[in-house]
Amino acid sequence: MTDPVLAHAGPSVPPGALRPRDAGYELARRELAVSAVVPGDRPALVVRAHDAADVASAVRYAAREALPVTVRSGGHGTAFTALAHGALALDVSALDGVVVDLAARTARVGPGVTSLALAQALEGTGLAFPVGHQAGVGLGGFLLAGGNGWNQGAWGSACESVLDAEVVLADGCRVVLDAAADPEAFAVLRGAGPAFPGVVTSFRLRLWPEPVVRRRSVRMQVADATGLRAAGEWADALAAEVAPEVELTLVLAPAREGTGVVASVTAFGRDDAHTDALLEPVSGGLPASTHAVVSSATTFAGLLRAEPERTGAGCVAQQAWSRAGYADVLPRLAPGLAAALSGASSVLVSSASYRRSAPPSPDPLHRPLGPLTVAAYACWSPGEDDDANLAWPTRTLAPLADVTTGHYIGESDLRRTPERLARCWPDGGIARVRELRRRLDPAGVFRPPPGLY
Numbered sequence: 001m002t003d004p005v006l007a008h009a010g011p012s013v014p015p016g017a018l019r020p021r022d023a024g025y026e027l028a029r030r031e032l033a034v035s036a037v038v039p040g041d042r043p044a045l046v047v048r049a050h051d052a053a054d055v056a057s058a059v060r061y062a063a064r065e066a067l068p069v070t071v072r073s074g075g076h077g078t079a080f081t082a083l084a085h086g087a088l089a090l091d092v093s094a095l096d097g098v099v100v101d102l103a104a105r106t107a108r109v110g111p112g113v114t115s116l117a118l119a120q121a122l123e124g125t126g127l128a129f130p131v132g133h134q135a136g137v138g139l140g141g142f143l144l145a146g147g148n149g150w151n152q153g154a155w156g157s158a159c160e161s162v163l164d165a166e167v168v169l170a171d172g173c174r175v176v177l178d179a180a181a182d183p184e185a186f187a188v189l190r191g192a193g194p195a196f197p198g199v200v201t202s203f204r205l206r207l208w209p210e211p212v213v214r215r216r217s218v219r220m221q222v223a224d225a226t227g228l229r230a231a232g233e234w235a236d237a238l239a240a241e242v243a244p245e246v247e248l249t250l251v252l253a254p255a256r257e258g259t260g261v262v263a264s265v266t267a268f269g270r271d272d273a274h275t276d277a278l279l280e281p282v283s284g285g286l287p288a289s290t291h292a293v294v295s296s297a298t299t300f301a302g303l304l305r306a307e308p309e310r311t312g313a314g315c316v317a318q319q320a321w322s323r324a325g326y327a328d329v330l331p332r333l334a335p336g337l338a339a340a341l342s343g344a345s346s347v348l349v350s351s352a353s354y355r356r357s358a359p360p361s362p363d364p365l366h367r368p369l370g371p372l373t374v375a376a377y378a379c380w381s382p383g384e385d386d387d388a389n390l391a392w393p394t395r396t397l398a399p400l401a402d403v404t405t406g407h408y409i410g411e412s413d414l415r416r417t418p419e420r421l422a423r424c425w426p427d428g429g430i431a432r433v434r435e436l437r438r439r440l441d442p443a444g445v446f447r448p449p450p451g452l453y
Contacts, residue, residue, distance in 0.1 A: 015049075032070075048091045070088070072092065077141050078315050078413070079316075079413055081449050084447055092200075097113070102125060102127070111138065115149075129161065130149030131304070133150065146193075146365075150268070152368075165204070166202045212270070213268055214275045214297050215298060219260075219261070228259060232331070235248060235349075236325045245267060248263065250263045251346055261289070313380060314389055316378050318407075320374045321373055322370045322372045329349060329372065342381070345376075345389070346377055348373075365433070375411050390413075
């Protein structure tokens with residue numbers, strides 16, 4: 001039987017295609033994942049598209065040659081869904097144009113645009129967008145997954161601010177999907193992540209008035225699960241008091257003695273006085289484990305520049321939604337943090353009220369499935385206990401099983417836990433995705449992620 005990796009060695013391949021024998025193939029293969037430690041899957045072709053025409057050409061070629069298509073849309077996710085043996089791996093990260101319409105308060109962006117690039121393009125315009133929490137987050141995968149972005153307590157998930165999307169379908173046709181053209185396809189596009197049966201080549205985004213951004217960081221050092229519970233009780237009380245425009249995020253990392261906890265309280269106000277008032281609840285009743293409080297004024301781009309990027313490292317993530325409080329969740333994480341193999345690994349626990357200003361209609365497939373999100377990130381030097389580090393996020397979140405209400409497709413290791421896919425959407429969500437795939441991709445051109453069938 002012919003190996004599908006070797007079967008497509010002829011000259012008639014799509015523009016930008018790299019075959020296994022070509023110089024640059026291995027680098028392009030590895031760049032299909034953000035992690036420096038990647039599975040051994042060898043796509044038959046890696047196609048680096050530079051415009052929508054390249055995308056359409058690649059999809060038509062794949063359909064003719066019976067090659068399953070996988071997509072790297074922005075390239076930040078750690079789930080390795082763009083890698084599959086014998087597939088045509090379509091890398092659209094070079095589609096990174098940004099066009100801002102100040103009068104309409106909209107932007108047209110390519111899927112390869114990063115959060116930092118969009119934030120920088122909007123600096124000085126008086127407008128903003130709920131971009132991802134790290135500079136390198138590509139908007140394609142972020143928006144398809146739903147988009148847990150900045151200020152989502154007030155603005156909702158980022159996909160709710162998508163007005164339309166230009167898409168290449170399984171037959172190579174280019175269409176615009178919005179709430180009028182195809183309400184169900186547009187709804188599923190905003191949340192299906194790698195299960196969406198098409199390639200988005202651009203999004204039109206609603207922009208928001210730029211807020212005044214200020215942050216107060218509370219740094220703690222706790223010795224054990226009891227200390228984590230105390231920190232959680234403080235966070236629960238604060239979360240109940242702050243307004244929707246305040247984001248409360250705790251980052252837990254293994255320390256020499258116990259666990260280091262940084263509580264970042266970020267406020268997005270109308271003006272200086274409003275922002276100061278939003279942060280006022282942080283001033284009182286700090287935990288006894290507090291050793292520093294740092295205040296700063298910044299911008300969306302400044303928030304992103306302050307976040308460390310995980311470049312050149314192995315990395316993988318797992319996430320869980322929960323309706324439990326910080327005081328219940330944090331102590332359960334103690335065993336995993338104590339067993340971390342790398343000091344660069346961490347767990348993020350964040351709450352948002354999701355009281356939204358103007359939710360669009362129809363609503364997207366994506367929903368936050370609980371008021372608390374818990375995400376474990378393994379980050380390590382390649383070659384140092386790779387298998388154990390890859391397993392660490394799943395093991396660390398295992399004690400939350402009885403209080404987990406779902407998962408976020410953008411931060412789920414579906415290769416390791418494919419059963420989680422069905423819990424990435426509200427009840428009936430996986431059936432909606434399957435039905436849309438039957439309608440838009442009856443021949444199965446786009447490879448489904450693990451767990452869909």
